[in-house]
Amino acid sequence: MIYIHRVVSRRIFCDKAKRFFIGLYYYNIAGGDDSEAALCHYLSRGLQEARATGYDEIGPKLGAPLEVWKGMCGIAGITVLTKKSLKGETLGSELTVLLKSLEYRGYDSVGIAVISDGRLVVRKGAGKIDEVSRKLGFRKVDGLTGIGHTRWATHGPPNDINAHPHTDCNGKIAVAHNGIIKNYYELKKEAIMKGHTIKSDTDTEIISHLLEENYTKTNNFLEALSTLLDQIEGSYALVILNVDEPDKIYFAKNLSPLVIGIGNGDYNLVASDIPALLRYTNRVVTLRDGEYGYITPSKIHILKKRKPVNLAGRIKTIDWTIESISRAGYPHFMIKEIHEQPLALRETYFGISSDPLVDEAVRILSESRLIYITGAGTSFHAGLVGRYMFSKFASRPAIPFISSEYTQVINEISEKDVLIAISQSGETIDTLRAVRWFKASGGKIIAISNVIESAIPRESDLTLYTRAGPEIGVAATKTYLTQVLVLTYLSLGLAKYEGMLTKTEYHQKKNSLRDAWRFTEESIRQTEPLIKSLAKSLSTAQSIYILGRGLGSLLALEAALKIKEIDYIHAEAYPAGESKHGPIALVEPGFPVLFIDAIDGREELIGNIKEMTARGADAYITTCKSEELGVHGAQPITIPCTNTQILEPYVHIPVYQLLSYYIAVQRGLDPDKPRNLAKTVTVE
Amino acid sequence: MVTSLVVLAGGLGKRLLPITKETPKPLLEVMGKKLYQYTLDYAAEAKLDEAIIVSRKGWITEREHNGIQLRIVSQENYGMDEAYRAFYNEYQNGIEDTLIIAFTGFIARPPNIIEQSLRQYTLLNESNMILVTPVATGTDTHASVEFDFGSRVKLVQEKGKGGSGYALAGVLIVNREGARVLYEDGIIPGLNHLASRGSLGAALWTGEWMDISYPWDILEAVAMLLDGVTETKIASTAKIAKTAIIDGPVVIDNNARLDEFAVVRGPTYIGRNVLVGMGAFVRPYSAIESSSIVGSRSELKRSVIMSNAEISSGAVIADSVVGPYSRIGEFSVAKSTYVDKLPSRFTIRIFFKKRKPKMGSIIGAKVKLGPHTVIPPGSIIE
Structure with missing residues (x-):
């Protein structure tokens, strides 16, 4: 029997037709069998189920063009002539600062690679930038050329091996990547046959191995990079280090964003967006699709289809400030996030409907004596709608309370009760306190959160994640609707489990929930x-x-x-x-x-x-x-x-x-x- | 960033007839400023210091406006595409990395519309971008845009289905390649061409915006601009009689004269060299453009008097627009009432006021009306 004990954050590319598949996370199987074959077997079953319920229509389709969050990961690189050009003490601390400004793009796994005394030093791990950098001593890493990566995992907690940068077999090439390599599976199989050792399950690592191979053949890294771009398909922004050329950062861009920052002659930078560069320079070149090349502290060399690109007129001087990060197309984050709701709802439905933890949650709820729901502010309001749905479909009463008011229900809790704790950030102190106290009373906790492995999920028995993506505007918008969706999904599951809905009714209701995003989109357009x-x-x-x-x-x-x-x-x-x-x-x-x-x-x-x-x-x-x-x-x-x-x-x-x-x-x-x-x- | 700005200002404003009979649309004055100058002011807000302005020969004579040096290109025929071609023929080699194309005839509040567009353009990571804005009425008069909420344009239609939707907000930013496509295909087909290639982004303008297409729009535009007037400003050269009464936010421009016992209620605009005669009464949301005369004991209610017009003594003008160089005879009345068929821009007002707004009449340019003329509501006098 397959027992799923945790969700891991990997994308899998093992469909029989050799098309890629992204978005459906898959499961680490207990007993140590997490070989790709086992996972693919599981996934193919998951896919069949997915097709049976019809949801691959709405999620990213097999082989379909990708629809990914703009800004899923952040990458950066800096190369300096002398240490004087650094603002911080060491290159490691410099990279940490750079990554901090990319933090909004993702912050649950982070890593840096630096060329130090002719060696490649790579430090990476799961967790927030501050924590990981403290734990792994980013500040102590020094050198003149380095790259970094920060990531927002939408599917399961990240782990240390899958964090970027990735290296080749000899530890001479390091790669950080934002995007998705479509033909990763074929390339990987080929690489393994040729004897490469692949450590992670990411689509990125293959890039370092391909580069290693191309580089051995030609002994010209730029040529190796050109060849690589012919080999890989998909979206990418890459920054690459090669130990043999300690003053160069190679880069390439296709579909994912990448910008070069021009220093005053003794340093140059590259990063996922302009705001990250503004601390160092206001002169930037936004790269276009298909462009690649390298930067040194004093030189920028860009190619497209093996021909040099003329930079005349492309250098922009930026006179705005960091606060406008990533509002692309919108004057404020709030309106951007309102408009993003259809996508957030689609992702959330897609995620929750393939999450095996829902069954577990339903079982816990069904076996409980009383259900409590808590949250603060908008999360509490989502909880009230959840209560309504529990009552309507499952005929189960649920008791909502505002998390800071937990003392009102403090005397009624027994071990058989369960608390649904809702928090976008997973860090809201009032809700966290309610969770701790509830746990101390012996009850079980089901958390609903948008941030993976945050405090409340860590202290809960089980967590269901909304997949709203990062929310920057202070007012909660897309997180409210995604929380409501998760709660409604849960109530339908409970209703089915307890026999309150027939199978047909259940599927009918589930299917209408699947289409929720369409209604949001239409409502916004219309009004x-x-x-x-x-x-x-x-x-x-x-x-x-x-x-x-x-x-x-x-x-x-x-x-x-x-x-x-x-x-x-x-x-x-x-x-x-x-x-x-x-x-x-x-x-x-x-x-x-x-x-x-x-x-x-x-x-x-x-x-x-x-x-x-x-x-x-x-x-x-x-x-x-x-x-x-x-x-x-x-x-x-x-x-x-x-x-x-x-x-x-x-x-x-x-x-x-x-x-x-x-x-x-x-x-x-x-x-x-x-x-x-x-x-x-x-x-x- | 190296940027060129081209302002297309060669339109006649046919839909604005009979107001534009004497003065083409870009030169129409609204609240003391010509319509093309609005666009230039938005460019000045974005700290641009040079603009190429395409217009008919002789229309625009100034060489500098609000710190922006103007280079003027003449177009032979009317039309937006024609104007753009004229520009492109002359300047194609000079087009820098980024080209901003701005239309004339729209107004926006706050005025940072071009600055905002440029900012979005640098953030958007798309080679070409158009600014779009939600409009409750009027997609029947200007291009409507369909875009996905990931900021990518799907379709631009020259004339929308009417009613509400997202409109092209008068600002496009393209790179050299985009500029060429617009030249070869024409502006709207060119935008669709770029959209079909997937290289046209959309940025959302959430401030106020309107396009002046029909004569009635002038009333709405003035109302929108006057909503932004919060305090009374009187030019030092204006002459205000001691017994004149100014009540609420009123802007009085250079050399304007308010005679004894004149009453002006804000928000209202009194233009340069305007004379408001003895005992005249100007009610809120009115604008009197430069060198016009509002005669003694006359009354204006929510009306716009365009430049060089004269409202003679004792006339009453309500909810109307009086075109440039017109003269309304003594004791004439332009009545207003509730009409059955409303111009589209007004339908939205029913929604909020829950009753139909009153409508007056449109009196074209250079119209002379004798004394005691009664103008029935809803008339358009050419």
């Missing part, structure tokens, strides 16, 4: 122009009510939080039926009231709209039944029809995220850095 105008008229409001019924009242909480934290406008969410027991007293002519029609209680909602408009409120409603509901006095904001509560969060929430964003722009506020707030709250 953004209107919301931009609406934001203008709401930007002067002092106070806003957001009302809904059933699921709508839960979504309203998140909508109100966004408007509060980003726009500094008092926004209050209320169940619509409850609004007449108090809050309505504040309503006067012109008071904005937003309604959320999330299918639940639509009839009654009409009554609530009338109550508000009768008092002169400026009412708006996000609904797909705009013709039906528009006649009752609220202006309809039409969103796509989902016809099922499961999908309602994915059409309503983007509208309110956009609204809060555009109000902030109207009011001249920075939506990425709301005052008094931090992305990860690590103080109580």
